Amino acid sequence: MNNSESEYRLEMNGISKSFGIVSVLQDVNLKVKHGEIHALIGENGAGKSTLMKILSGVHQKDNGQVFLNGEEIAPKNTHEGQLLGISVVYQELSLVNDLSVAENIYLHKLGANKFWMNWKKITKDAGDLIKSLGFDINPAARVRDLSIVQKQVVEIAKALSEDTKILVLDEPTTVFDPTDTQKLFDNLLRLKKEGVSIIYISHHLEEIFKIADTVTVLKDGVDTGSKAVSETDTDEVIRMMIGRELKDLYPVRNVEISKEPIFSVENLTAKDTLVNNVSFSVRAGEVLGIAGLGGSGRTETAKLIFGADKKKSGTVTLGGEELNITCPAKAVKHSIGFVSEDRKEEGVFLPLSIGRNISITNFKPISNKFGFIFSEKEKANVIGLIDKLSIKTPSGKVVVKNLSGGNQQKVALAKWLSIDSKVIIIDEPTRGVDVGAKVEIYNLINEVAKKGVGVIVISSDMPEIMGISDRILVMHKGTIFGELPKEEFSEENILRYSIGKSLKSLMFH
Amino acid sequence: MALTIKSQLSSPGGILKFLIKYNTIFIFVLLVVFSAMISDVFFTSINLSNLLKQVSGIGIISIGMLIVILTGGIDLSVGSLVALLAVIFAILINIVVLPVAISLTIVIGFLLGSVSGYLVAYQKMAPFIATLALMTIARGLGFIYSKGSPITFKTPGGEFMADFANNSFLGIPNIAIIFILIVVIAQVLLHYNVFGRLIIAIGSNEEASRLSGIKVNKYKFLVYAISGALAATAAIIVASRTNLGSPNMGMAWELDAIAAVVIGGASLNGGKGSAINTLMGVLILGLIGNILNLLNVPSYPQQVVKGAIIVFAVLLQRFEDK
Numbered sequence: 072m073n074n075s076e077s078e079y080r081l082e083m084n085g086i087s088k089s090f091g092i093v094s095v096l097q098d099v100n101l102k103v104k105h106g107e108i109h110a111l112i113g114e115n116g117a118g119k120s121t122l123m124k125i126l127s128g129v130h131q132k133d134n135g136q137v138f139l140n141g142e143e144i145a146p147k148n149t150h151e152g153q154l155l156g157i158s159v160v161y162q163e164l165s166l167v168n169d170l171s172v173a174e175n176i177y178l179h180k181l182g183a184n185k186f187w188m189n190w191k192k193i194t195k196d197a198g199d200l201i202k203s204l205g206f207d208i209n210p211a212a213r214v215r216d217l218s219i220v221q222k223q224v225v226e227i228a229k230a231l232s233e234d235t236k237i238l239v240l241d242e243p244t245t246v247f248d249p250t251d252t253q254k255l256f257d258n259l260l261r262l263k264k265e266g267v268s269i270i271y272i273s274h275h276l277e278e279i280f281k282i283a284d285t286v287t288v289l290k291d292g293v294d295t296g297s298k299a300v301s302e303t304d305t306d307e308v309i310r311m312m313i314g315r316e317l318k319d320l321y322p323v324r325n326v327e328i329s330k331e332p333i334f335s336v337e338n339l340t341a342k343d344t345l346v347n348n349v350s351f352s353v354r355a356g357e358v359l360g361i362a363g364l365g366g367s368g369r370t371e372t373a374k375l376i377f378g379a380d381k382k383k384s385g386t387v388t389l390g391g392e393e394l395n396i397t398c399p400a401k402a403v404k405h406s407i408g409f410v411s412e413d414r415k416e417e418g419v420f421l422p423l424s425i426g427r428n429i430s431i432t433n434f435k436p437i438s439n440k441f442g443f444i445f446s447e448k449e450k451a452n453v454i455g456l457i458d459k460l461s462i463k464t465p466s467g468k469v470v471v472k473n474l475s476g477g478n479q480q481k482v483a484l485a486k487w488l489s490i491d492s493k494v495i496i497i498d499e500p501t502r503g504v505d506v507g508a509k510v511e512i513y514n515l516i517n518e519v520a521k522k523g524v525g526v527i528v529i530s531s532d533m534p535e536i537m538g539i540s541d542r543i544l545v546m547h548k549g550t551i552f553g554e555l556p557k558e559e560f561s562e563e564n565i566l567r568y569s570i571g572k573s574l575k576s577l578m579f580h
Numbered sequence: 581m582a583l584t585i586k587s588q589l590s591s592p593g594g595i596l597k598f599l600i601k602y603n604t605i606f607i608f609v610l611l612v613v614f615s616a617m618i619s620d621v622f623f624t625s626i627n628l629s630n631l632l633k634q635v636s637g638i639g640i641i642s643i644g645m646l647i648v649i650l651t652g653g654i655d656l657s658v659g660s661l662v663a664l665l666a667v668i669f670a671i672l673i674n675i676v677v678l679p680v681a682i683s684l685t686i687v688i689g690f691l692l693g694s695v696s697g698y699l700v701a702y703q704k705m706a707p708f709i710a711t712l713a714l715m716t717i718a719r720g721l722g723f724i725y726s727k728g729s730p731i732t733f734k735t736p737g738g739e740f741m742a743d744f745a746n747n748s749f750l751g752i753p754n755i756a757i758i759f760i761l762i763v764v765i766a767q768v769l770l771h772y773n774v775f776g777r778l779i780i781a782i783g784s785n786e787e788a789s790r791l792s793g794i795k796v797n798k799y800k801f802l803v804y805a806i807s808g809a810l811a812a813t814a815a816i817i818v819a820s821r822t823n824l825g826s827p828n829m830g831m832a833w834e835l836d837a838i839a840a841v842v843i844g845g846a847s848l849n850g851g852k853g854s855a856i857n858t859l860m861g862v863l864i865l866g867l868i869g870n871i872l873n874l875l876n877v878p879s880y881p882q883q884v885v886k887g888a889i890i891v892f893a894v895l896l897q898r899f900e901d902k
Contacts, residue, residue, distance in 0.1 A: 399791050402793065403793025417787045417788050418788060422851055423784055423851070431781055431794070434774045434777070438773075438774055443772055
């Protein structure tokens with residue numbers, strides 16, 4: 072209650088938050104001092120972003136207390152958060168594409184109390200602000216025309232355009248090269264000197280050891296402790312991030328894996344995404360896991376193989392034949408399937424029936440040469456797949472929107488079983504799926520593998536990818552950074568490769 | 581058992597649900613009953629036959645509009661295309677034999693529609709803009725080719741078409757038969773053919789369609805081309821009815837076509853709609869005009885009533901969605 076009494080600028084005590092029945096944060100504590108850079112780390116889904124959204128007013132906590140300078144606060148929306156001096160730079164950029172750089176930076180102030188805008192002044196101020204950060208961006212340019220790096224800079228400038236007391240940065244360097252990162256760090260150190268408290272979320276441990284004073288680790292919505300950076304090391308932090316036991320979730324697979332690869336890609340490089348020089352192969356009956364942090368290029372690699380993104384160079388070979396895949400239709404023609412991580416936007420047709428969703432990939436067996444559909448044959452095929460995948464529904468006519476997440480995911484998988492896929496890429500097979508349905512989906516993956524299909528699974532869920540894969544590739548900055556055979560599976564090894572570090576040498580074991 | 585059904589139907593909620601589910605047909609039946617009650621002339625064969633003749637042209641382009649709207653697009657060019665193609669048909673019928681004139685007109689309609697299709701599918705232009713441009717261009721070309729005045733049919737082929745367009749078969753006007761035929765073909769294609777499956781899928785989720793291996797661009801291109809060909813068919817019919825092709829034909833028909841499709845329960849976001857319901861929408865719009873004419877309501881108040889009916893129909897559908 073008393074300003075002079077509080078050692079900390081920010082105290083978050085015993086914060087809990089659930090969405091529906093899913094508990095995201097349980098009794099989390101975070102204490103940030105004046106003029107401190109405080110790193111907040113944890114795996115994907117550990118609750119870092121949710122905690123920051125509670126701080127800034129996007130979400131409201133269920134339990135716990137937040138103190139700013141010793142006074143309890145509870146911002147009900149981001150505007151209230153901003154008035155308290157809390158600025159957040161989110162991972163997903165939140166700029167308005169059709170406005171200029173200057174307009175974006177001062178968006179929250181536009182129309183606040185004046186009828187007329189002083190565009191000259193706003194543009195000049197924005198330009199000065201960006202220059203003071205050490206970057207060079209035309210403040211009159213439209214945000215749409217900026218590169219992703221420049222957008223990130225504008226996002227940071229926007230957060231600093233007000234009287235910020237607490238600055239939250241969520242993975243700010245994902246798109247930066249080392250020079251830009253260094254510029255950002257210089258700025259952060261300057262702000263720190265000015266007394267700003269900075270909460271820095273990052274997967275890159277080396278960054279944290281470079282600039283942070285304190286580190287707090289979250290794991291599965293619980294904080295596993297805070298340490299002064301000077302008193303800890305990478306190994307300890309990684310241990311704090313992982314260290315949970317594998318549950319008996321993953322059914323055993325008895326599949327003979329072929330010697331020769333059924334499918335391989337060589338030096339695959341994308342035209343418009345970060346994917347570069349990706350080479351790997353998968354054998355018939357094998358489940359190949361692709362791990363990596365968000366933004367490491369896993370999904371982009373899948374989309375590139377599938378023809379959804381444009382290729383710059385590289386080759387794709389299926390069963391000894393080199394393929395020229397320029398669009399998803401060609402991939403499907405060659406019996407390659409792809410289950411998107413974004414089920415609702417890219418995976419299923421929510422307003423259409425289960426039957427229509429399943430039939431969409433292959434009308435050949437259920438229609439004549441003029442395209443007329445034999446409804447009996449279609450029905451048989453649909454019912455067969457509903458049974459096989461144990462999709463819980465009274466009939467194939469039920470609209471997919473009305474199914475649970477797990478059953479929707481099964482529908483998304485079913486459409487690739489109605490063509491005889493030779494290779495299936497499954498991006499986040501069980502995101503937002505309950506445990507029961509998870510096991511069913513794992514069983515299905517096993518069954519598909521047993522048929523001699525090459526299965527590629529992308530997953531951010533570490534236990535999952537270790538539980539179902541025969542081999543794991545780890546991506547870092549758009550390329551395959553390392554490969555782990557089954558004997559070397561561990562969260563620590565995956566994490567090390569994910570952040571671009573080599574494995575610990577064997578003599579330390 | 582019988583009791584429960586009876587109580588369901590007798591409860592106001594049950595009836596309301598039923599009416600909301602079949603609202604298009606309900607409005608249609610209501611309008612027919614109302615028309616028959618207030619006018620002795622309504623149920624005469626001459627009036628009904630006139631009504632059918634009047635709606636056939638707009639009806640045919642409404643079917644084209646429907647398939648475009650099912651993919652999530654819109655085609656504003658159809659009214660102007662009717663004018664341009666009617667002029668082209670009138671020119672052609674005076675210089676080549678009838679079958680050639682008919683097929684050429686339809687091919688030209690298909691090609692004109694392809695222009696919108698190309699711009700939308702391959703140049704990623706917003707459908708509203710691409711077809712708005714074609715709308716202006718087509719209207720202008722209609723005036724240029726006709727030099728601003730109607731072109732009359734002067735050949736035996738023209739006479740044949742005029743006879744055909746104004747005669748009936750088994751009491752049903754020939755041109756209405758063509759319209760109904762197109763509705764039936766569209767209904768069959770939309771419901772029992774892969775083509776319909778795919779365009780509805782594209783309208784309900786374009787990205788998921790692409791990632792399911794559907795050649796989205798090809799189908800988006802195709803629906804505008806088909807809409808153009810149907811505009812040509814409508815142009816041939818309306819030109820034949822009056823024995824001439826005029827650049828003033830089809831004025832604002834694209835708006836009536838959109839209204840008919842929407843009254844028929846289609847969603848402008850795509851993915852939802854049927855040919856039979858669009859037929860109902862066309863008939864409802866036609867009926868409103870017809871009954872107001874019979875009641876001697878001047879044309880300006882008619883427009884107000886038309887607008888109100890569209891709002892009413894769409895509001896009813898919102899209940900249905902819930």
